[in-house]
Amino acid sequence: MDPNFESKLEAYAELTLKVGLNLQSGQRLLIGVPVYNTGVPLEAAPLVRLLVAKAYQMGARYVDVIWGDDEVLLARFENARPDTLMEYPSWKADVLLDYVQQGDAILTVLGNDPDLLKGQNPEWVSRVRKTVLECTDPAMEYVRRSAINWSVIAVPVKDWAAKVLPDIAPAEQVKKLWDAIFITCRLDQLNPVAAWEVHLRQLVSRCEFLNEKRYLGLRFIAPGTDITLGLPEGHVWTSAHMTNQKGVPFTANLPTEEIFTLPHKEKAEGIVRASMPLSYGGTLFEDFTLTFHEGRVVQVQAKKGEEMLRKLLEVDEGSCRLGEVALVPHPSPIAQIGLLFYNILLDENAATHLALGSAYKFSLESGRSMSDEDFAAIGGNRSMVHIDFMIGSQEMDVDGIAPKGVIEPVIRQGKWAFKVG
Amino acid sequence: MDPNFESKLEAYAELTLKVGLNLQSGQRLLIGVPVYNTGVPLEAAPLVRLLVAKAYQMGARYVDVIWGDDEVLLARFENARPDTLMEYPSWKADVLLDYVQQGDAILTVLGNDPDLLKGQNPEWVSRVRKTVLECTDPAMEYVRRSAINWSVIAVPVKDWAAKVLPDIAPAEQVKKLWDAIFITCRLDQLNPVAAWEVHLRQLVSRCEFLNEKRYLGLRFIAPGTDITLGLPEGHVWTSAHMTNQKGVPFTANLPTEEIFTLPHKEKAEGIVRASMPLSYGGTLFEDFTLTFHEGRVVQVQAKKGEEMLRKLLEVDEGSCRLGEVALVPHPSPIAQIGLLFYNILLDENAATHLALGSAYKFSLESGRSMSDEDFAAIGGNRSMVHIDFMIGSQEMDVDGIAPKGVIEPVIRQGKWAFKVG
Numbered sequence: 152m153d154p155n156f157e158s159k160l161e162a163y164a165e166l167t168l169k170v171g172l173n174l175q176s177g178q179r180l181l182i183g184v185p186v187y188n189t190g191v192p193l194e195a196a197p198l199v200r201l202l203v204a205k206a207y208q209m210g211a212r213y214v215d216v217i218w219g220d221d222e223v224l225l226a227r228f229e230n231a232r233p234d235t236l237m238e239y240p241s242w243k244a245d246v247l248l249d250y251v252q253q254g255d256a257i258l259t260v261l262g263n264d265p266d267l268l269k270g271q272n273p274e275w276v277s278r279v280r281k282t283v284l285e286c287t288d289p290a291m292e293y294v295r296r297s298a299i300n301w302s303v304i305a306v307p308v309k310d311w312a313a314k315v316l317p318d319i320a321p322a323e324q325v326k327k328l329w330d331a332i333f334i335t336c337r338l339d340q341l342n343p344v345a346a347w348e349v350h351l352r353q354l355v356s357r358c359e360f361l362n363e364k365r366y367l368g369l370r371f372i373a374p375g376t377d378i379t380l381g382l383p384e385g386h387v388w389t390s391a392h393m394t395n396q397k398g399v400p401f402t403a404n405l406p407t408e409e410i411f412t413l414p415h416k417e418k419a420e421g422i423v424r425a426s427m428p429l430s431y432g433g434t435l436f437e438d439f440t441l442t443f444h445e446g447r448v449v450q451v452q453a454k455k456g457e458e459m460l461r462k463l464l465e466v467d468e469g470s471c472r473l474g475e476v477a478l479v480p481h482p483s484p485i486a487q488i489g490l491l492f493y494n495i496l497l498d499e500n501a502a503t504h505l506a507l508g509s510a511y512k513f514s515l516e517s518g519r520s521m522s523d524e525d526f527a528a529i530g531g532n533r534s535m536v537h538i539d540f541m542i543g544s545q546e547m548d549v550d551g552i553a554p555k556g557v558i559e560p561v562i563r564q565g566k567w568a569f570k571v572g
Numbered sequence: 573m574d575p576n577f578e579s580k581l582e583a584y585a586e587l588t589l590k591v592g593l594n595l596q597s598g599q600r601l602l603i604g605v606p607v608y609n610t611g612v613p614l615e616a617a618p619l620v621r622l623l624v625a626k627a628y629q630m631g632a633r634y635v636d637v638i639w640g641d642d643e644v645l646l647a648r649f650e651n652a653r654p655d656t657l658m659e660y661p662s663w664k665a666d667v668l669l670d671y672v673q674q675g676d677a678i679l680t681v682l683g684n685d686p687d688l689l690k691g692q693n694p695e696w697v698s699r700v701r702k703t704v705l706e707c708t709d710p711a712m713e714y715v716r717r718s719a720i721n722w723s724v725i726a727v728p729v730k731d732w733a734a735k736v737l738p739d740i741a742p743a744e745q746v747k748k749l750w751d752a753i754f755i756t757c758r759l760d761q762l763n764p765v766a767a768w769e770v771h772l773r774q775l776v777s778r779c780e781f782l783n784e785k786r787y788l789g790l791r792f793i794a795p796g797t798d799i800t801l802g803l804p805e806g807h808v809w810t811s812a813h814m815t816n817q818k819g820v821p822f823t824a825n826l827p828t829e830e831i832f833t834l835p836h837k838e839k840a841e842g843i844v845r846a847s848m849p850l851s852y853g854g855t856l857f858e859d860f861t862l863t864f865h866e867g868r869v870v871q872v873q874a875k876k877g878e879e880m881l882r883k884l885l886e887v888d889e890g891s892c893r894l895g896e897v898a899l900v901p902h903p904s905p906i907a908q909i910g911l912l913f914y915n916i917l918l919d920e921n922a923a924t925h926l927a928l929g930s931a932y933k934f935s936l937e938s939g940r941s942m943s944d945e946d947f948a949a950i951g952g953n954r955s956m957v958h959i960d961f962m963i964g965s966q967e968m969d970v971d972g973i974a975p976k977g978v979i980e981p982v983i984r985q986g987k988w989a990f991k992v993g
Contacts, residue, residue, distance in 0.1 A: 179659070179661075190639075193614045193617055193639065196614055196641060196643070199641070199644065200641070200643045200644060200647055203644050203647040203648070203651075204647040204650065204651045205651075207647065207648060207650075207651035207652040207653075208651050210653065211652070211656075212653075212656045212659055213652075213656065213659040213660075213661060214644070214647075214648070215661050216641065216644055218611075218614065218639035218640075218641070220617060220620070220621070220637065220639070222617070222621045223620065223621060223624050223635070223637055226621055226624040226625040226628065226635075227624070227628060227635070229625065229628075230624075230625045230626075230628035230629050231628040231632070231634075232628075232631065235632075235633045235634065238600070238633055238634040239634075240600075240634060240636050240667065240670070241670070242663050242666055242667035242670060245663055245666065246661065246663035249661070249662070249663060
């Protein structure tokens with residue numbers, strides 16, 4: 152390994168464990184969460200080995216790795232009998248549940264070919280995905296409540312890098328994607344951990360500012376977009392830097408540039424146009440528009456992936472409603488790199504976005520201890536899916552609707568319209 | 573991939589599924605059994621992907637892969653707190669138990685650095701190994717009874733190939749080890765599956781011949797070795813080609829050259845010298861001698877690995893007694909390649925061998941349905957370990973002790989002393 156790359160990789164591992172997970176001595180750590188992908192891509196081995204060694208050095212009681220291989224998943228779609236596609240080995244859900252129930256740390260490592268399942272029968276893809284989501288839902292509820300310290304990071308793999316950087320020589324693509332990820336994670340800075348502390352404090356200050364405002368709603372205006380979202384009473388703006396049930400602060404995504412809360416599940420009116428393509432579970436959705444009425448998607452149009460998008464909206468009662476609204480200034484450090492990553496972890500931090508599906512219970516005051524029914528009654532959306540899609544750009548304005556109907560600028564031409572200390 | 577290599581790899585996958593597992597339509601298949609190693613080595617991905625595709629084509633209901641990485645295991649020994657070394661994530665035993673209880677097929681893929689744990693504290697290595705064995709013991713009982721169709725194959729990985737072929741250019745080592753494995757698996761023959769049918773029939777005929785003899789015991793004589801083993805009444809000679817509880821024939825090892833049965837656990841008298849080094853769980857044992865009295869090891873000497881060998885003998889009550897005696901003519905096709913593989917799957921099929929630890933219940937008439945107590949009463953050894961070690965060579969003679977004490981030649985100068993049809 153190139154020593155410069157190696158030292159960056161070490162710094163990335165350290166950032167993941169300290170700023171991302173804030174791994175506690177005595178905790179177990181599960182690397183690989185077989186929900187959004189099948190586990191840790193095999194190509195992530197050099198990073199994973201560093202994570203394992205460092206986690207043990209930090210006092211981890213056990214470090215477990217669940218590896219997954221996209222090609223194995225693809226081979227299933229290409230060769231299995233369709234009537235077997237609902238098969239799911241229960242251990243994958245059990246292991247996850249075991250870790251979250253015992254209050255351990257879990258780390259998702261994303262690095263997947265965005266086009267993996269292109270050309271597969273959307274009905275089958277949707278069936279497999281729904282089975283995984285249903286089986287892992289009890290475990291993911293711990294994540295939605297942030298009962299534990301969890302984090303998500305990205306690792307370049309060959310097919311993904313080729314998609315992001317088609318004009319670069321194939322032998323250089325993975326390396327270049329690493330460089331981009333290192334920059335988004337501020338690993339080009341002298342002291343990345345310190346740089347993250349400053350950055351996370353900024354995000355927290357913006358949350359505090361907006362939390363004092365107690366807006367009734369937000370209006371988003373951009374070419375192709377004009378939508379008004381109601382915000383439920385007691386909504387809380389948070390960043391990905393949060394605190395788990397035991398009071399351990401952690402950062403759920405690396406990198407992260409967003410602050411977010413939940414919209415009222417019955418109060419979305421208008422139209423949104425996606426400002427960037429969306430890669431979800433091996434399928435690519437491009438140039439799509441969603442029309443909302445009383446919180447529900449009532450119309451869908453997409454240049455690419457429309458059939459699959461319709462299926463996603465039908466997964467359950469909540470998958471056609473919104474669970475998250477997130478503000479990201481434009482250009483964010485990630486957008487400045489000028490790449491479309493086809494990876495939600497990176498792309499969602501490039502632009503203001505919404506998410507279809509489940510809301511996070513911590514986005515509501517006292518929400519963590521709320522029953523599903525109480526959470527829903529106040530406007531919190533419940534679903535097995537959570538699909539972020541980008542709507543922000545340099546042309547976006549966001550208004551805050553203050554009590555008594557006063558309109559206040561929150562974002563203008565993509566940039567924050569208010570200052571914090 | 574080189575097309576010639578690719579077609580060999582395809583043939584290997586096919587042989588594994590058809591002759592090895594004899595995978596049945598509707599079965600699930602677990603690839604990777606985290607007992608002897610941590611799972612399927614990541615470098616086995618090209619073969620695994622072929623196995624998965626072909627298994628689905630054969631009607632598998634689900635194909636699961638548990639990957640494992642030697643470096644992750646090593647990182648634990650090098651960095652974890654010693655007091656955490658008994659930690660074991662229960663899911664690894666649960667998944668195995670789930671597959672065997674449901675009558676599915678399981679495939680072990682071996683490909684590990686024989687020197688991985690060289691230099692690690694033998695006490696810790698032994699503690700970790702014992703924990704794994706204890707936790708997976710209930711599942712492995714199904715394997716010992718051959719309740720299901722299971723198989724073991726080998727896949728070259730870099731560190732292993734470097735150990736086997738130190739004089740070859742590093743870039744060529746893995747390729748050369750593949751070539752050797754392909755030959756041991758008769759993949760150089762025009763129709764490997766047919767070649768295996770002929771070979772397995774030969775082994776079965778030798779078993780039938782010896783089963784009719786009903787020998788009371790065997791005596792092994794070679795330089796450094798003179799040991800007499802009692803054989804329990806009702807002992808059965810079998811090859812690795814056997815039949816599971818549902819009547820499905822399968823071949824538990826690929827390649828395989830041996831026929832074997834169980835010695836009486838209390839009837840071993842004399843001394844054996846290992847004729848080849850033994851690689852077990854990342855530790856290498858070289859040039860060792862074991863002295864037996866009344867079935868137990870009473871003296872141990874080893875040039876390399878003596879401390880660890882003593883620990884293995886102390887794992888449980890049965891680990892210092894014999895559970896298997898296997899006859900392999902010299903030179904076997906594997907020995908003819910002239911390589912020491914440092915891998916028990918290959919090395920045990922190069923020479924006549926014994927195994928410390930558990931006997932297979934199917935090595936006794938009606939043994940599969942016997943309770944542990946009845947099995948032990950007849951002379952069957954029980955242990956969590958099963959460690960084959962080689963004693964055969966071209967200088968070995970084996971005598972059969974027939975009823976009434978008549979001595980009959982079984983092997984002379986390493987070669988079979990009897991012919992079968």
